[in-house]
Amino acid sequence: TTKLTLKSSIVSQITSVNTFKCSATSIEHPASGPFERDVVVTPIVVTAVNKEVLSGTDAVVISCKATGLTAALQTVEWQKSDGTDVTSGVTGYTSSAGSISSGGSQNYNSDCC
Numbered sequence: 001t002t003k004l005t006l007k008s009s010i011v012s013q014i015t016s017v018n019t020f021k022c023s024a025t026s027i028e029h030p031a032s033g034p035f036e037r038d039v040v041v042t043p044i045v046v047t048a049v050n051k052e053v054l055s056g057t058d059a060v061v062i063s064c065k066a067t068g069l070t071a072a073l074q075t076v077e078w079q080k081s082d083g084t085d086v087t088s089g090v091t092g093y094t095s096s097a098g099s100i101s102s103g104g105s106q107n108y109n110s111d112c113c
Contacts, residue, residue, distance in 0.1 A: 020041065
């Protein structure tokens with residue numbers, strides 16, 4: 001497998017769909033011409049909605065929305081500001097990965113407190 005790594009300085013500039021072409025030619029059979037495939041890079045935009053919470057509230061749902069998806073997110077992780085994972089199995093928190101919409105967006109939620 002051949003790989004092209006897009007460094008953060010390049011990825012940060014991708015704001016719309018970009019197509020890269022992978023072209024490979026056989027050393028043993030150069031006359032057969034190159035094997036070419038397009039590789040599409042689709043930017044995913046994640047938007048978080050901040051919430052103010054009244055002290056003593058039973059529970060609050062916070063959410064993020066990922067857009068630009070071509071397939072559902074496989075995993076979604078939630079972490080506190082100190083890096084502690086609160087995705088699942090942690091008392092006081094539940095999370096949901098949600099599902100992808102026909103428009104290519106997916107909401108994922110976390111209940112806390």
